[in-house]
Amino acid sequence: MKNIYITLLSFMLISINAQVGINTATPQKTLDVNGTLYVRQQIRTGGTATVVGSPGVSGQLFSVVDGVSDTWKTVQIANGTGSLSLFYLNTTKDITGIQFTQTGSTGRYDLNSTFTTSTDTTTPNWAYINGTTDSFNITRTDNLSKAVLSFQTTVQIARGTGQTWTTGSASYACGIFLSKDSGPFLLKAVRNDVVRGGVGTYRVFNLNVTLDALAVGAYQVKAACTNRNLGNTGAGTLTTLGIGSAVNAATLNSDMAQSTMTTSVLQTY
Template sequence: MRNIYIILLSFSLISVKGQVGINTTTPQKTLDVNGTLYVRQEIRTGGTSVVTGAPGAAGQLFGVQDGLSDTWKTVQIADGTGSLSLFYLNTTKDITGIQFIQTGTTGSYNLNSAFTTSPATPNWVYMEGTTDNFNVTKNDNLSKAVLSFQTTVQITRGAGQNWTTGSASYACGIFLSRNSGQFELKAVRNDVVKGVAGTYKIFNLNVTLDALQLGSYQVKAACTNRNLGTSGAGTLTTLGIGRAVDATTLNSNMSQSIMTTSVLQTY
């Protein structure tokens, strides 16, 4: 008789609205459990008084939807990413850009080299608006960051210059800092723009950084001048990267730079 009494007492907390509370006297839902839940077999959702709910399938996740019925969800992982899932996605833009009026340094660029501003070495200048921050929270050495940078490069001639065709070479790179350390070069491409005053072209740089370690990261795009062509009088061509230096063919909206950062981690 004592066992029967205990069972009846456990289900005695039924309100006038038909709400049942377990370990609570103020149930907020039809069934309100104040404690841990141990399910030995399956959870079914979406059922009615005449239809049995769905138990979900292998690999599905239980999704809670605001204002809608909770249900099972299939998580789609893009082919080629293996066991990685998208943890961060953001796009930044810079509308200020950079202008160079002097010849810089030509030559090669070394992976993981530090950011430098000296004219005697690559005269890097940041596209400050492209700065982005992300975190790697998995310590399995499998995380990746996919970075895509795009800008517009234009040449023009200054007052008094009379050249018909000018040219300029340049380079743009991606710099990365971990845990507030120094910024290091992780990817670079160089190119040349040549033509009449106002000539411009689109520049793209895409890179995937593998095996990122646990930590906080900051990423920036930067560009540098290499060799600016001269007119017959020895006057250098003006080079704009992410900036309109000749408004007759380009403006700030057209010349702006953008960078998209995607972070993939195991889930």
């Protein structure tokens, strides 16, 4: 009889304190299943001896926090067309920029027009800000993919050698060009603006665009800017225009003037 009591007591201690493994010799939890688990009803977490745990709600995922406590985590999905997930995010920068010293075209800019470096003042004289180049791929075939492109730079005016004007101005435009599968770069977004004031005056320029329904392919994106009218008030000649480039070091340096391009690609999952 004594032997029986000892055996029963040992069994009870094992049942209370031991971790049980199914198809594993090293269980990590009270019950550790190495294989497929089929649950016919609910999984509840966070319970105690007197409180029933939570079964979670629709849209939540089961998560292990710090390898110790288990809980349900809510997954936030942005509203919009389809269910989109962030597939790519990158920011490029350029501290060289570009400079213009002559008046260019003041005409219009057409969507999907090709990039041109013509010096003819009747056509846009575009120049790339080379460091803002980025590449991404679209792999989904449902035509719901989006690319969100954000370009920022600093624009400054200054006098050239021998110039004496006190108040200057310059108009300009910056655009975002996109190429698909090594094809031509086409204009996808553009804004024009003006900077005016004394020598060294500068301002920040922002351009944001969302491109919808992108087809499967390999894409490359670049930012470019062009000069429009470089005028001034007072004695002297044309204004020197720097875009992403410090043309007057007294008020701006290359780090302050730098250009950035942030690319975010959303695809269905």
